[in-house]
Amino acid sequence: MDIILNPVVASVTVLTVLCLLKFNIIIAIILCAVMAGLMADMSMNQIMLSFIGGTPAFPGGMATKNQVALSYMLLGTLAYGISSTGLAAKFADILEQAVGTNGKRFVLVLAVVACFSQNLIPIHIAFIPILIPPLLSLMNKLKVDRRSAACALVFGLKAPYMLIPVGFGLMFHGIVADAMNNNVTEEMIANYVAANANHGLTEEMITNNMVVDASQMWWPALLPTIGMVIGLFIAVFWSYSKERHYDDKPLIGVPIIDEKDKEGFTIRHWGALIGALTAFATQIGFTLYTGRPAAWSLPLGAAIGIVIMVITGAIKYKEFDNTVKGGIGLMGFIAFIMLVAGGYGGVMRATGAVDTLVAWALDLAGDNRLAAIVAMQLVGLLITMGIGTSFGTVPIIAIIFVPFCLAMGFSPMATAALIISAGVTGDAGTPASDSTLGPTAGLNADGQHDHIYDTCVPSFIHFNFPIMIFGTIAAMFL
Numbered sequence: 001m002d003i004i005l006n007p008v009v010a011s012v013t014v015l016t017v018l019c020l021l022k023f024n025i026i027i028a029i030i031l032c033a034v035m036a037g038l039m040a041d042m043s044m045n046q047i048m049l050s051f052i053g054g055t056p057a058f059p060g061g062m063a064t065k066n067q068v069a070l071s072y073m074l075l076g077t078l079a080y081g082i083s084s085t086g087l088a089a090k091f092a093d094i095l096e097q098a099v100g101t102n103g104k105r106f107v108l109v110l111a112v113v114a115c116f117s118q119n120l121i122p123i124h125i126a127f128i129p130i131l132i133p134p135l136l137s138l139m140n141k142l143k144v145d146r147r148s149a150a151c152a153l154v155f156g157l158k159a160p161y162m163l164i165p166v167g168f169g170l171m172f173h174g175i176v177a178d179a180m181n182n183n184v185t186e187e188m189i190a191n192y193v194a195a196n197a198n199h200g201l202t203e204e205m206i207t208n209n210m211v212v213d214a215s216q217m218w219w220p221a222l223l224p225t226i227g228m229v230i231g232l233f234i235a236v237f238w239s240y241s242k243e244r245h246y247d248d249k250p251l252i253g254v255p256i257i258d259e260k261d262k263e264g265f266t267i268r269h270w271g272a273l274i275g276a277l278t279a280f281a282t283q284i285g286f287t288l289y290t291g292r293p294a295a296w297s298l299p300l301g302a303a304i305g306i307v308i309m310v311i312t313g314a315i316k317y318k319e320f321d322n323t324v325k326g327g328i329g330l331m332g333f334i335a336f337i338m339l340v341a342g343g344y345g346g347v348m349r350a351t352g353a354v355d356t357l358v359a360w361a362l363d364l365a366g367d368n369r370l371a372a373i374v375a376m377q378l379v380g381l382l383i384t385m386g387i388g389t390s391f392g393t394v395p396i397i398a399i400i401f402v403p404f405c406l407a408m409g410f411s412p413m414a415t416a417a418l419i420i421s422a423g424v425t426g427d428a429g430t431p432a433s434d435s436t437l438g439p440t441a442g443l444n445a446d447g448q449h450d451h452i453y454d455t456c457v458p459s460f461i462h463f464n465f466p467i468m469i470f471g472t473i474a475a476m477f478l
Helices: 007-020 025-039 044-051 063-085 087-099 103-116 124-142 146-163 168-182 186-195 203-207 218-239 267-290 294-312 317-351 353-365 369-387 390-408 412-424 434-443 451-477
Strands: none
Touching (some): 007 369, 007 451, 025 044, 044 317, 063 124, 063 267, 063 294, 087 103, 087 267, 124 146, 146 218, 146 434, 168 412, 218 412, 267 294, 317 353, 353 369, 369 412, 369 451
């Protein structure tokens, strides 16, 4: 009964039910955050502080997502401007010629293109509002089940950073390595030793952390990534292989293309292309010059790209305000969901229920290695669904996972495999994750793709279970 009343478990369960009932996701997140805080005996002031404000040292959850929300709104403006020139439609025509009438080939190409957004050109979901809406008419013609397309996009947004140490992958691998090496304080060691004396833990065992390097993280991530590949092929060639009919409807929030921009390659197309390439180059240059993740430069790159498009005439000056409004309409909803999801994660962390949840799972597993792995996978699933990001989950679970894995005799690579798979599990299929919100924003541009039942549920089923299964195998045998 105690675990059912755990604020994280209860809150995530209620949030999942509300989303499945198609309750408004923003209101559902806020209500579930308040519910979790009250269950943890937090005052409303403490809940709001954790959700919105915080302090400079411990910012509230929404404060941690301000940069993300700004990025999405600016990238939405960039995408809207590019779409208005017809450049994305021209690319869609090229893709149509390349895939012919093969819908499954189209979906696999979509997955490859999405993979580029994590490593080759680290722009994450920014390409989706630019590329996907113009492709919907082609998808309708090929009778592609958009649930398979959603799985392809989610796969491309996750699998590359799990495996490939470039772009977001380098950032993720660094987070995992740092979490294993540095995320255990003396206070945590003392508390954990006192609470788990029956496991035979000593301070020396915990203090001597498993020293790993980010360059090693691709190896423990290999099997979970293979699980995602298998999940993708099951979705494309079995679950959603049948044709599905969609009506050709007007695109919502996507600009109407001027007829003269559909012919030839005009100065507006060149301006849009230069603006887009400059936005991408700014991110890459920022990363190379500062050593910081490319995601930090998303707002700067998008702003510079927009200015270049205005100067070159790709975005007409008299239509600039409408372009900004269109961009906010295109990506603003996602930005607000990410903001409130950040607040929800802030409250989850402030409840202190995560430690209780982990301790319960590990005590239940006892000395059974397989049971411990499964328990930690499930804990990772709940935490990631609560926080909404695998990048944010890893440091939290590593605090408990590392010393426990040491006591259980796991190798460093087995521990890394467990942290990676437990941290990533739940991000695919989480209603408030950008990995699911991005695909929905593109595929629902004509109002015929449901976020929960056409993106979240399919990606949850086809990716989370394979990640857990193959992550368990990796942790057992590495």
